[in-house]
Amino acid sequence: MAALKILVIPGSVRTGSYNAQLAAAAIKELVLADVDATLISLGDYPLPIYDGDLEVNSGAPKAAVDLKNMIGAHHGVFIVSPEYNSSVPPLLKNAIDWVTRVRERGEPLGQVFRERAFAIGAASNGKFGGVRVLMALRQILMLGCGATVVPKQVALSRAAEAFDDMGALKDPNDADLLRGAMRQLIDVAQRMM
Numbered sequence: 001m002a003a004l005k006i007l008v009i010p011g012s013v014r015t016g017s018y019n020a021q022l023a024a025a026a027i028k029e030l031v032l033a034d035v036d037a038t039l040i041s042l043g044d045y046p047l048p049i050y051d052g053d054l055e056v057n058s059g060a061p062k063a064a065v066d067l068k069n070m071i072g073a074h075h076g077v078f079i080v081s082p083e084y085n086s087s088v089p090p091l092l093k094n095a096i097d098w099v100t101r102v103r104e105r106g107e108p109l110g111q112v113f114r115e116r117a118f119a120i121g122a123a124s125n126g127k128f129g130g131v132r133v134l135m136a137l138r139q140i141l142m143l144g145c146g147a148t149v150v151p152k153q154v155a156l157s158r159a160a161e162a163f164d165d166m167g168a169l170k171d172p173n174d175a176d177l178l179r180g181a182m183r184q185l186i187d188v189a190q191r192m193m
């Protein structure tokens with residue numbers, strides 16, 4: 001069987017982003033599990049705010065096609081998102097919206113979301129760990145995109161204090177939460193291969 005490939009997408013491009021740190025910790029966890037893991041930055045996929053006229057006149061931007069193809073080259077995806085006003089930040093929502101509009105080779109819209117497994121995580125310096133963005137993101141992916149999103153998810157609170165100098169999660173409970181979600185993602189992604 002081909003090596004399992006998992007893509008990790010942080011929903012923040014901020015310097016020092018807690019979510020990017022959680023994404024990097026996830027990559028280490030996936031590599032330890034013998035997964036071919038890839039970390040990307042949405043900063044490498046610059047997209048205008050979705051506009052139906054733009055789509056009609058110019059089609060989906062190349063960055064949306066590239067991001068869709070990057071997702072399509074992996075068996076599973078871990079999205080790690082900040083919480084903005086209890087929901088999904090525009091950077092991430094806009095990227096998801098554009099990817100759902102990419103139609104290539106006559107495939108149905110949004111097919112790339114339906115063919116692979118997803119897991120979700122959030123890091124926040126607040127005490128709730130972004131649990132509300134996880135609900136919003138799960139709704140977008142499952143109801144909006146028809147994706148399979150594994151039940152286990154990561155809500156990392158007090159994120160400013162959560163990582164050691166090596167980027168590892170200090171609290172064993174947080175590390176267990178991440179490991180459990182990644183194992184479930186691997187398991188479901190393997191079954192969907």
Ligand code: FNR
Nearest residue numbers: 012014017018019020082083084085086124126130
């Ligand atoms: C936030 N932040 C925030 N945090 C939270 O736990 N719940 C929330 O509802 C919000 N709302 C919110 C709105 C806006 C507009 C901003 C800019 C920020 C704080 C946010 O979680 C914090 O900035 C994180 O550090 C962002 O994630 P990264 O960039 O560190 O990954």
